[in-house]
Amino acid sequence: MTTICGQGADEFMRMLEEFHGYRAPGVLIGGFMVDLALERRSGGGFFEVLCETRVCLPDAVQLLTPCTFGNGWLKLADVGRYALALFDKKSGAGIRVHVDTKKLAPYPGIREWFFKAKPKIEQDTDRLVREILDAGKSILTATSVQVAPEFLGPRKKGATSPCPSCGEGYPVENGDRCLACQGKKLYV
Amino acid sequence: MTTICGQGADEFMRMLEEFHGYRAPGVLIGGFMVDLALERRSGGGFFEVLCETRVCLPDAVQLLTPCTFGNGWLKLADVGRYALALFDKKSGAGIRVHVDTKKLAPYPGIREWFFKAKPKIEQDTDRLVREILDAGKSILTATSVQVAPEFLGPRKKGATSPCPSCGEGYPVENGDRCLACQGKKLYV
Numbered sequence: 001m002t003t004i005c006g007q008g009a010d011e012f013m014r015m016l017e018e019f020h021g022y023r024a025p026g027v028l029i030g031g032f033m034v035d036l037a038l039e040r041r042s043g044g045g046f047f048e049v050l051c052e053t054r055v056c057l058p059d060a061v062q063l064l065t066p067c068t069f070g071n072g073w074l075k076l077a078d079v080g081r082y083a084l085a086l087f088d089k090k091s092g093a094g095i096r097v098h099v100d101t102k103k104l105a106p107y108p109g110i111r112e113w114f115f116k117a118k119p120k121i122e123q124d125t126d127r128l129v130r131e132i133l134d135a136g137k138s139i140l141t142a143t144s145v146q147v148a149p150e151f152l153g154p155r156k157k158g159a160t161s162p163c164p165s166c167g168e169g170y171p172v173e174n175g176d177r178c179l180a181c182q183g184k185k186l187y188v
Numbered sequence: 189m190t191t192i193c194g195q196g197a198d199e200f201m202r203m204l205e206e207f208h209g210y211r212a213p214g215v216l217i218g219g220f221m222v223d224l225a226l227e228r229r230s231g232g233g234f235f236e237v238l239c240e241t242r243v244c245l246p247d248a249v250q251l252l253t254p255c256t257f258g259n260g261w262l263k264l265a266d267v268g269r270y271a272l273a274l275f276d277k278k279s280g281a282g283i284r285v286h287v288d289t290k291k292l293a294p295y296p297g298i299r300e301w302f303f304k305a306k307p308k309i310e311q312d313t314d315r316l317v318r319e320i321l322d323a324g325k326s327i328l329t330a331t332s333v334q335v336a337p338e339f340l341g342p343r344k345k346g347a348t349s350p351c352p353s354c355g356e357g358y359p360v361e362n363g364d365r366c367l368a369c370q371g372k373k374l375y376v
Contacts, residue, residue: 021254050374055343059258062250066209069257070247077374079367080359101350101357114357115348145375155243160303162289169289169302171268179267186238186265187284187333
């Protein structure tokens with residue numbers, strides 16, 4: 001039986017539909033990526049995850065590890081590659097896993113989806129999901145990495161004060177007013 | 189009984205411990221914020237959420253709405269204010285909810301926590317959680333907003349090609365090589 005982080009693929013797909021809203025191929029592949037990273041890591045210390053894309057993959061990490069966007073253990077560096085690194089929180093040593101396009105030849109449906117060769121509407125999702133489950137970790141490559149210092153260390157939590165302009169609490173390190181009052185346009 | 193989006197506060201705290209890792213005061217307040225935004229919105233169309241901080245609050249949104257970071261329906265504009273806007277996906281009309289510091293006077297523990305007046309280690313977490321449950325939505329203010337155009341519309345999904353330098357798939361709109369190969373340092 002195909003498993004993803006110790007649970008059946010069906011169970012993982014149920015979780016991802018509930019959390020992500022639909023059976024996204026990218027989150028399913030992401031499940032195998034997290035599985036491979038956890039399998040290859042050494043040591044049992046606390047880890048964090050650096051995700052190289054904001055699309056889909058963060059949800060696999062949030063579902064399968066303790067790292068979430070809100071708790072700060074999931075870091076993002078959106079360079080648009082379908083890759084993640086699971087690394088030791090203290091040392092920064094970790095395992096990077098990416099979708100290896102050189103390994104996609106036996107899976108034309110995955111290749112087509114990955115390179116967006118067909119409009120979504122023409123995609124055969126059932127076939128794509130079957131290919132992803134068949135492929136499992138065989139389309140991935142894992143390498144040892146050392147995460148850059150910028151992604152290490154606890155999240156900064158500086159002082160908070162009421163913004164003299166809008167009155168709401170804001171991080172004083174952002175300046176004499178909050179960034180919204182400095183001109184970042186959120187609402188019109 | 190105190191409820192958060194229709195479920196008991198105890199049940200929500202169990203969910204947040206499981207997802208977020210611990211009973212974070214910020215996510216608990218975030219639960220009441222999502223509840224208030226859902227209560228005040230009009231119309232029943234699809235909505236998205238704009239979150240004004242990356243700390244804690246995104247996890248309340250991800251737990252209580254269909255909007256996640258990975259599916260793109262949770263948008264982030266990290267201006268550091270503890271606020272979110274739940275808005276109609278098409279029109280951008282929505283309800284913004286923020287923690288209203290003018291309403292914190294009856295809750296010294298929340299005030300202390302919000303302005304980080306005491307080191308975390310000296311905080312009385314049980315008392316803080318009790319105050320948050322007592323306060324519920326009374327410390328929040330909701331206003332009608334129109335979200336800026338920048339946060340509307342579907343996530344761009346342009347063409348993906350193998351990067352001529354690292355060979356991994358990347359969004360061609362990023363340039364002739366992927367951003368990592370252009371110099372963004374993720375690993376050392």
